[in-house]
Structure formats: C-alpha cells, structure tokens
Amino acid sequence: MSIFFATGSTKKRGVNMNWHNILGKKLTGVLITAAAVAIALALLSSGIANASLKVVGHGSKMSLDPKSIPEHLKPNWEIMKKKCSRCHGLDVELETLQKGVTPSGVPYTRASIKAYGMTMLRKTDSGMNAAEVRKVLELLYFLHDEAAK
Numbered sequence: 001m002s003i004f005f006a007t008g009s010t011k012k013r014g015v016n017m018n019w020h021n022i023l024g025k026k027l028t029g030v031l032i033t034a035a036a037v038a039i040a041l042a043l044l045s046s047g048i049a050n051a052s053l054k055v056v057g058h059g060s061k062m063s064l065d066p067k068s069i070p071e072h073l074k075p076n077w078e079i080m081k082k083k084c085s086r087c088h089g090l091d092v093e094l095e096t097l098q099k100g101v102t103p104s105g106v107p108y109t110r111a112s113i114k115a116y117g118m119t120m121l122r123k124t125d126s127g128m129n130a131a132e133v134r135k136v137l138e139l140l141y142f143l144h145d146e147a148a149k
C-alpha cells in the first residue's frame, strides 16, 4: 500500500511538474511572440512615419534624398539648400519636419512653418528675398504633408 502511494505521489508530482513546464514554456512562448509583434509593429509604424521624408547624412550635413523631391519642387529645393543652410544646417528644417517639433520645442505646423520662414527672412543679412522664402515655404508645406502621412 505504502509503495503504491509512494509511486502514486511521485507520478502525480511528475505529472504536475510536466504540466508546469509545459505551461511555463507556453507562457514564455506567448510572451516572446507578443514582444516580437510589439517590436515589429513599432518598427513598421516608425518606418511608415518617416518613409516619405527620406534624408541622407546626419547633423549639419543632413540633406534631403533627391528621390523624395518631386520634379516641380526641385527648383525650390535648390533655393532652400542654398539659402536655408547659411546660418544653420538643413537638419534644423529636416529633423524638425521628421519630429514635428522644432529644436526649441515649437510644433512644426503649416502656420509655424510660415512664421519661421518670415522670421528667417527678417533676420539681418538673411540673404533671401520674399519670393525665395515663398518658394521654400511651398516645398516645406509639401514635405510637412509627406512627413505626416
């Protein structure tokens, strides 16, 4: 009788242990899958957010991937490249467009893009005229809408 009980309980414990192990493995599996899905979704959504605004280079050397500029806005890009990089790198505009917020923390909307254009134009020795800033704004509005897609 005692042998029977002993075997019985050992078996039982064995079964319980197995069941625990299986549950443990399953739970770990589920958690790993959930984490992988979360990471994949995060990568996917960040990829989508920046997919339309492609930049090359970093920091003050940052520039726009020519492929992300439509033909009709190429002359505007030429103006922006020359005029808006005299006092700071183009990353001030491009990174701001990607992040949606300026280095000083102001949301980069159509309204603030226009306001900054005017502020830059008014700076002493800005080296731009109103027509050039208008062309740059046209491009920035386009890039802003692309970055928001």
Ligand code: HEC
Residues within 6 Å of the ligand: 080, 083, 084, 085, 086, 087, 088, 092, 093, 096, 102, 103, 104, 105, 106, 116, 117, 119, 120, 123, 124, 125, 126, 127, 128, 133, 136
């Ligand atoms: C005459 C020099 C000069 C030129 C040219 C210039 N900027 Fe600036 N820009 C500055 C300075 C200085 C700052 C630092 C903050 C400030 O003074 O507003 C700045 C800051 C900025 C900021 C960030 C503002 C913030 O809140 O952090 C943006 C955006 C910007 N410039 C866009 C442009 C655009 C677009 C052009 C071209 C149309 C341009 N800049 C041309 C001098 C210039």
